[in-house]
Amino acid sequence: MLTKLKREENGITRNGEVIRTIDTVYNGDIIILKINDNKFLEPNPELNIPITFENEHLIIFDKSAGIPVHPSIKHQGDTLGNYFSSLYPELTFRPVNRLDKDTSGLVIIAKNPFSANILQKSCKKTYYAIVHGITDISGTVNAPIARECESIIVRCVRPDGQQAVTHYRRITHNEKYSLLEINLETGRTHQIRVHFSHIGHALAGDDLYGGSRQDISRQALHCGMMSFRNPITDEFITIKSDIPDDMKNLMNGVL
Numbered sequence: 557m558l559t560k561l562k563r564e565e566n567g568i569t570r571n572g573e574v575i576r577t578i579d580t581v582y583n584g585d586i587i588i589l590k591i592n593d594n595k596f597l598e599p600n601p602e603l604n605i606p607i608t609f610e611n612e613h614l615i616i617f618d619k620s621a622g623i624p625v626h627p628s629i630k631h632q633g634d635t636l637g638n639y640f641s642s643l644y645p646e647l648t649f650r651p652v653n654r655l656d657k658d659t660s661g662l663v664i665i666a667k668n669p670f671s672a673n674i675l676q677k678s679c680k681k682t683y684y685a686i687v688h689g690i691t692d693i694s695g696t697v698n699a700p701i702a703r704e705c706e707s708i709i710v711r712c713v714r715p716d717g718q719q720a721v722t723h724y725r726r727i728t729h730n731e732k733y734s735l736l737e738i739n740l741e742t743g744r745t746h747q748i749r750v751h752f753s754h755i756g757h758a759l760a761g762d763d764l765y766g767g768s769r770q771d772i773s774r775q776a777l778h779c780g781m782m783s784f785r786n787p788i789t790d791e792f793i794t795i796k797s798d799i800p801d802d803m804k805n806l807m808n809g810v811l
Contacts, residue, residue: 557591557669557670558577560591561577561589561590561591562577564590564591566590567589567590567591568587568588568589568590569587569588569590570585570586570587571585571586591668591669597627597635597637597638597640597641597649598632598633598638598641599638599639599641599642599645600633600634600635600638600639600641600642601639601642603623603634603642604639605617605618605619605620605623605636605639606618608662608795608797609793609795611786612667613666613667613668613671613786613787613788614652614664614665614666614667614671614675614787615640615643615664615665615667616662616664616665616782616795617636617639617640617662617663617665618660618661618662618797619636619655619660619661619662619663620660620800621657621658621659621774621800621802622657622658622774623635623636623657624657625637625651625654625655625657625663626651631657636663637649637651640665644667647667647668649665650665650666650667650668650669650672651663651664651665652664652665652666652672652675652676653679653681653779653782655779656746656775656777658761658774658775659774659777659778659779660777660778660779660800661683661778661779661797662779662780662781662782662795662797663779664679664782664784666787670787671787674785674787675784675787678784678785679782679783679784680739680782680783680784681739681740681779681781681782682737682739682779682780682781682782682783683737683739683740683777683778683779683780684735684736684737684738684777684778684780684799684803685735685736685738685748685752685759685776685777685778686733686734686735686736686760686772686776686803686806686807687733687734687736687752687757687758687759687760687767687776688732688733688757688758688759688760688767688768689732689733689734689757690726690729690734691724691726691729691734691755691757692726693725693726694723694724694725695723695724696721696722696723696724697720697721697722697724697751697752697754697755698719698720698721698722699713699720699751699754700713700714700715700716700717700718700720701713701714701717701718701720701744701745701746701747701750701751702714702716702717702718709764710746710764711744711745711746711747711750712750713750713751713754718742718744719742720742720744720747720750720751721740721741721742722738722739722740722741722747722748722751722752723738723739723740723741724736724737724738724739725737725738728807728810728811729810730807730808730810732806733806733807734757735799735807735810735811746765748777749762749764749765749775749777750765752765753765753766753767759775759776759777760772760775760776760806761773761774761775761776762777771805771806772802772803772805772806773802774802776803778799778800778803779797780796780797780798780799781794781796781797782794782795782796783795799811
């Protein structure tokens, strides 16, 4: 950031005059840092993705299943990034966490590079998943995850993979499914989906990893709580999102 500020015209000013990073500042001075932030996504104001929290440093969306976070070959204008660009055409899209297209829940976007760096280190996420069968009351899955050799998408548990640790607690269950609260110690691609398939409790609707779509048309996974510190004030903030109806319906009234 300092390098960018030094390169910018009028990158660092004190009371309207350009200064260096080593110059002394005094009580009452007005210091302005100016970094040009280039957007890279086409805006799409036709999308409507609820905002659960916002301040000058960040914004948190409650994403529905079916909406990708980033554009891809098949999704060029219908993503969270496109919607963000319609709200803030002057800002770069900086997601602090990323969810699969069919995973619902909270996604935090930093409005500047400083906030992105702070939030990456302080943001804690809690997920809720509905899996096949009745799991233990609580447990930890510690199993390395690697890319499936013949696929660019699918992951698997393999000894030569990257360390991956998932902690879970069973909230409730019925005769067919268990509702779990999940916290990740690591953040590997498809970690929750791979780990619960590995222990014989694939996510409902997750046919990529052995789950059935009989009762739900997408993986039953939701990012339902997010805790972080305000990048400037250090205030501790917790945001929650209710489990969506398509997941609640799987529990047959026990929720």
